[in-house]
Amino acid sequence: MIIPEPATSLEYKTGNWRALRPILHEDKCIQCLLCWVHCPEPAIIRSEDNKVSINYDYCKGCGICANVCPVKAIEMVREE
Amino acid sequence: MSELKTIKTLKEIPRKEQFAPGHRLCAGCGIPQLVRLTLKAVPDPKVVVNATGCLEVASTIFPYTAWRIPWVHNAFENSAATASGIEAAFRALEKKKGVKKPKIIVFGGDGGTFDIGFQALSGALERGHDLIYICYDNEAYMNTGIQRSGATPKGASTTTSPAGKVIPGKRERKKDLIAIAIAHGIRYAATLNPAYPVDMYNKIVKAASIEGPTVLHYFSPCPTGWYFDPSRSIEVARLAVQTRLWPLYEYADGKYKINILVKKPKPLEDYLKLQRRFAHLLRPENKWLLDEIKRDIEENWKRLLKLAGIEK
Amino acid sequence: MPCKGYRNGERGMKVRGKRIGLNGDSAVAYAVKQTNVDVISAYPITPQTIIVERLAEYVNNGELEASFIPVESEHTALSAAVGASLAGARVFTATASQGLALMYEILWIAAGLRTTIVMALANRAFSPNINIHCSHDDLYATKDTGWIEFIAENVQEAYDLTLQAFRISEDKKVLFPSALNLDAFILTHSLEALYVLEDKDVNEFLPPKDPVNPIDPNNPITYGPLDLQDYYMEHKRLQAEHLKQSYPRILEIFKEYSEFTGREYKPVKTYGMEDAEVAIMILGSSAGTARYVARQLRKKGEKVGVISLTLYRPFPVEELRKVTKGLKALAVMDRAISFGSPGAQLFMDVSATLINEKEKPLLFNVIYGLGGRDLTPNNVKFVFEKAKEYAKEGEVKETQFWVGVRE
Numbered sequence: 001m002i003i004p005e006p007a008t009s010l011e012y013k014t015g016n017w018r019a020l021r022p023i024l025h026e027d028k029c030i031q032c033l034l035c036w037v038h039c040p041e042p043a044i045i046r047s048e049d050n051k052v053s054i055n056y057d058y059c060k061g062c063g064i065c066a067n068v069c070p071v072k073a074i075e076m077v078r079e080e
Numbered sequence: 081m082s083e084l085k086t087i088k089t090l091k092e093i094p095r096k097e098q099f100a101p102g103h104r105l106c107a108g109c110g111i112p113q114l115v116r117l118t119l120k121a122v123p124d125p126k127v128v129v130n131a132t133g134c135l136e137v138a139s140t141i142f143p144y145t146a147w148r149i150p151w152v153h154n155a156f157e158n159s160a161a162t163a164s165g166i167e168a169a170f171r172a173l174e175k176k177k178g179v180k181k182p183k184i185i186v187f188g189g190d191g192g193t194f195d196i197g198f199q200a201l202s203g204a205l206e207r208g209h210d211l212i213y214i215c216y217d218n219e220a221y222m223n224t225g226i227q228r229s230g231a232t233p234k235g236a237s238t239t240t241s242p243a244g245k246v247i248p249g250k251r252e253r254k255k256d257l258i259a260i261a262i263a264h265g266i267r268y269a270a271t272l273n274p275a276y277p278v279d280m281y282n283k284i285v286k287a288a289s290i291e292g293p294t295v296l297h298y299f300s301p302c303p304t305g306w307y308f309d310p311s312r313s314i315e316v317a318r319l320a321v322q323t324r325l326w327p328l329y330e331y332a333d334g335k336y337k338i339n340i341l342v343k344k345p346k347p348l349e350d351y352l353k354l355q356r357r358f359a360h361l362l363r364p365e366n367k368w369l370l371d372e373i374k375r376d377i378e379e380n381w382k383r384l385l386k387l388a389g390i391e392k
Numbered sequence: 393m394p395c396k397g398y399r400n401g402e403r404g405m406k407v408r409g410k411r412i413g414l415n416g417d418s419a420v421a422y423a424v425k426q427t428n429v430d431v432i433s434a435y436p437i438t439p440q441t442i443i444v445e446r447l448a449e450y451v452n453n454g455e456l457e458a459s460f461i462p463v464e465s466e467h468t469a470l471s472a473a474v475g476a477s478l479a480g481a482r483v484f485t486a487t488a489s490q491g492l493a494l495m496y497e498i499l500w501i502a503a504g505l506r507t508t509i510v511m512a513l514a515n516r517a518f519s520p521n522i523n524i525h526c527s528h529d530d531l532y533a534t535k536d537t538g539w540i541e542f543i544a545e546n547v548q549e550a551y552d553l554t555l556q557a558f559r560i561s562e563d564k565k566v567l568f569p570s571a572l573n574l575d576a577f578i579l580t581h582s583l584e585a586l587y588v589l590e591d592k593d594v595n596e597f598l599p600p601k602d603p604v605n606p607i608d609p610n611n612p613i614t615y616g617p618l619d620l621q622d623y624y625m626e627h628k629r630l631q632a633e634h635l636k637q638s639y640p641r642i643l644e645i646f647k648e649y650s651e652f653t654g655r656e657y658k659p660v661k662t663y664g665m666e667d668a669e670v671a672i673m674i675l676g677s678s679a680g681t682a683r684y685v686a687r688q689l690r691k692k693g694e695k696v697g698v699i700s701l702t703l704y705r706p707f708p709v710e711e712l713r714k715v716t717k718g719l720k721a722l723a724v725m726d727r728a729i730s731f732g733s734p735g736a737q738l739f740m741d742v743s744a745t746l747i748n749e750k751e752k753p754l755l756f757n758v759i760y761g762l763g764g765r766d767l768t769p770n771n772v773k774f775v776f777e778k779a780k781e782y783a784k785e786g787e788v789k790e791t792q793f794w795v796g797v798r799e
Contacts, residue, residue, distance in 0.1 A: 001143070001504065001627045002605060003614040009102030009139070009146040019108060033090040037277045038314055041101035050091060058101035062108035062303075063311025068391035078309070129475070133415035140617035144625075150607045152478060152615035154501055158471035161463070165433055165475030165483075166607065168459035172430040172481055176457060179480075182609050202470070203464035 014041070018061035020076040022054055023070035028073035035074060084289055085123075086282040093121045093281060103146040104138040108310020110300035110317065111135050111216050118185060118214060119149065121284035125182035125343035127152065127166065131159035131192030132222045137218065150182075152269035157196035159188045160213060166208045183288060184211040188229035191221040194255050198230075205264035205293045212287045213295045214272075215257060218302035226305040230255040233325075235366075235373050236325045236357050238305075248369055253376060261295035262331055270330035274300040275318035279339050283330055299326050307356030319351040329388065336387040348374055372383045407654040409587030416550045416579035417442035419586060420486070421573065425456045430481035430601075433472040434463040437491040438524045439580040439732035440514040444486060466491035470498040470509075476694045477507035477569075478615055480606030482558065485509060488576065489516035492530040496537075500568045503538030504631060505616055508561040508601065509569040511539075512554065515676065515727075516576040517763045521618060523762020526576040528675065528727040529702070532620075532737040538631060540570035540642065541705040545679050547584035549702070550574045552655060555589070555711040559598050560645050566638040573678040573704070577764065589653065597652055639706050646702075656686045659703035660711040664690055668697025670779035671716075671753075674725040675701055675741060678760070682725075685772040696776050709745050716746060719753035720783035723775045727761040735792055754782050757792040771795040 029052065036044040036052050043059035044052050054065075066074040089334055098119040105111055107385045112136060119126070127150040130136040136153050139146040144186040154162040163186045170181035174325050187363040194217040218372060220238045221227040228241040234253045237243035241250035261269045270283040272280060280298075287294035301317050320326035321340055325348065348370070352358035385391075408462035414422060422444045434444045450456035459476075463469045466487050476483045487495065492513060502509055513534065517527035534541060542557060544550035550572065557570045574580060590599075605613055619627060646657040648723070663683045665671065665774070672682050679700035686696045699715060699722075701708065716722060726736030734745065746752040758775050761767045774795060782788050 001617070001618075001630075002341035003140065003143055003145040003617050004605070005145075006148040006612040007102075007146065008616075009100050009144040012102040012104075012144050013100060013105070028116075029276065037090055037117075038113055038274065040105060040109050040200040041103075041106070042097060042099075042112070042116060043101055048095070055101065060107035062313070063309070064108055064313050068208055069315050127607050127609065137618050140614050142617045142619050142623045143619060145614040147612065147614055148614045150609060151612070151614045152475065152607070153614075154474050154505075156496060157497070158468060161468035162475035164461060164463070164468070165477075166479045168433070168461045168472065168480035169473075169476035169481035169483070172459040173479070176430065179395030182607075199464060200468050206464070207462065285620065318646050337755055340474055371536035390446070 002045040003056045006056055014060055015057045017028045017057060018079045020063060021056070021079045022059065022061070022063070022065050023075045024052065025075065028071050030071055031069060034068045034070065038064050038068050039053055040064070084285055086285050087278060090277065092277045093117070094361045096120065098148040100148060102144060103126060104141065105134065106201060106304045106310070108303040109134070110218065110274050110302065110313055113277070114214065114298045114300065115279050117189070117277065118284050121281050122164045122183050122185060122212065122288040126179060127161050127165040127182045127184055129184065129186045131167065131197055132156035132186035133189035133192050134218070135187055135189070137223055144259070156192055158200050159186050160200040163211045164204045164207065164209045167211055180344050186211055186213045188213070188215055189222070190215060190217040190229045191217060194230035194257060201308050202264065205261060205266055205295070208292055210291050211293055213293065214298060215296070216300040218305060220299040220305050222302055222305045231257070234376060235361050237360060238357070248360055248366050257297050258295065258331065266293050266295060267328070268294040268332050270296055271326065271328055272296055272301065273317050273321050273326060273328055274301070275314050275321065276328060276340065279328060286332070305357070308354050310389060312354060316351070316354055319354070322346045322347045323351045324377050325351060327381060327384050329384055336384065338388045338390065339382060348377065398574065400502065403615060407587055408593060408652065411585055411587050412527040412766055413585050413619050414547060415442065415581050415583050416574045416722070417507045417514070418446055418546045419547045419580065421446035421450070421599055422588060423551050424484050426570055426589070426591055427451045427482060427555065427558050427598055428600070428620050428690055429456070429458050429706065431459045431473070431476040431483045432485070433463055433469050433476060433483065435463050435466045435469045435487065435491060437466070437488050439516060439576045439729050440486045440488045440512065442580065443512055451569070453780055457661055462638065466494040467498065468648055469531060470495040472501060473509045474498060474502050474505060476506050476601045477509050478607055480601070480603035482562070482601040483509045484511070484712040486512035486514070487516040489518055489530050490739070492533060493518060496533065499534060499537040499539060501616070506567045508567060510561055511569065511571045512555045513518065513571045513573045514580045515573050523763040524576065526578055527762050531573045532728050533673070534571050535705055535737065538568065539567050539705060540638070542570060542572050542667045543675050544574045544579060545569045545677055545700065547582070548586040548655070549577060549700065550579060551588060552649065552653065552657065553702070555594060555598060556645060556649050556657065560642055562601050562646050563641055563645065564604060565641040568608055568635060568638060572674070577676045594700045597649065635706055642703065659701065659708035660715055661700045661702060662697065662715055664697035665699065666684070667695050668719060669695040670721045670776065670783050671699055672723045673699040673705070673723060673737065673738065675704070676727065678727070679768055681769060682772050685769045687774060707745065712742065712745050713749055716753055717751060720752040721779040722755055723758050724755060725758045725775065727757055729762065749783060754788050756782065756790065759792065759794040760796055765796050766795060
């Protein structure tokens, strides 16, 4: 059997897996893109001018982004 | 051969994603970074063949698929065999009907590569099919619940090599995939590590540029099976390199090159203490095993230095 | 030996093709060459080796443009064939016995993923003890997997059915892989005369494969996902229905080939069944022996008949029910043993087919020919005797017995 359409996983929002949520402090961000490279989902959106933002629909709250950020621009807080 | 699109900075990595979120890999899993970077580094058209395992299961639960390119799953031990068939088919169809042959990428876990899939891989390498075989090594049969594989490192505790009262974890050493692959006469093989993404990306670019079989071996941190805080995935990966436990090197047309020459290795304990699968190794009664592992690392490092023509 | 009346092409029939001599393996290889197959993925095993060797020769001599993959095992042979078929190629493989057993898990996958692989299966016994001669173990082992199964009774059929197999498997109303069964050594290695079609005739009957949903980066498909409890059963139901629905199409293509070549192909072959009171049902090359004995008995006025199958899966249920109406006793002969079961495989197929019929013959099972043991005319005579005895008494004394074995 087959799944005839690509990327149907987008309909499955894994954001509800989170116990912690990442908050990006944009003023601190130096656009190194490490969080974007290492995010497993990916739940980090990289814009054309290399700004990053978090896609909370899919973020599982693993915390890798906060851990790899060289300037601690991402903070993990408890999910509501 | 045209200019290789290797990079120096992360910004040069293409933005386009061909692996979508919504897959069910664990939070903090090391596999998706491999998949994302591979699909960015290998030019279109391409097709992925995937062995049964974590990646296959978590990314294609009907009716959800995370893949934006053609993706084939056949069975557990035959990803290299299936890829051989696809490659042979496109070679024939290209000649007979002018169909363009896509680049074939094979993803297999250490289970589907080192053990049950070994025969198929060996056959594919011997026959010289044009494909990139990438093993994501999370060092055990993780998808079925953390059982040991031929890639499980010496001393690690798994459910079938538990750190027990009499036998402290896996007694056997890790099979050397790259050495065995090279022995088949292939032109390119390399180790990859997620903590070194530029190095990783460039090696995939190089492998993709070669006509014929290439083998890449990826260090894939597994928070679930190694028992560590998922946020520290990349830390764990970096320590594996910095303790010389996971040397980053490549082999190209007979020449070995060590990409990260670790001059002052970090103590192995720094790496081990982060993962509960190694907790028993830090107990005094197991010091003999810890020393054995350290000796193995040193011997392996010396072996690689020699192959790379580097005097210590 | 098939009796004269059944040899295709005689009695003034206009038959397409030129008459040559080939053994079964060579005939299959020759047919495969004529299909202009794209990929051959096979591992040698006696007695299929000649097929693989001939094909390698054709390719290396430039007579056949195909990718020949010298795989390192049968499991890889079928796995690679699955990949090649999904890529849109016309694919062929061949195996026997242990090789079939080794690729077993992939048989289900090949059928479930709707590949159009054609596989020649040289029917050889399963070990232990290792035996390279004819049994139907591998033929039966394939029966549940979703593959279409054809059975060749002679070299002509091996050739013709190979061509039809490609056409049927690749047909858009079918899209299932098919196995072409031929008896080990008795057919694979025996030289017989047959009619082979001209290349242009094969091209007319069998156009190039027009694949459905092939691997195409412009149309990215996920092949072989995981099913949880919420989808698996529906997918299997769909597959079962599709296989059922392919049955009439198989018959149509049989008919088309029959008209094209003058050689008749149909799922059930009958001899003397117009007025038979007792009959034998038997598969493969031994059907000829059964008919030979039946002919002699019928000359003496005995009302006996023989049923054999060209199509084994999907099982020709309706035809069999029709053909066995009015029979008093039917001996179902199996060239295999199903340990611990109430009957061997064909016996169980037939029993399930007839179980709810208002009128059905007494059924019993005869095991014969294991590991290449000859089925002699005397053996067959004995079976007819038993059938007549049971018919007369109105009851089956022994539901299963063996012939040709030293007790």
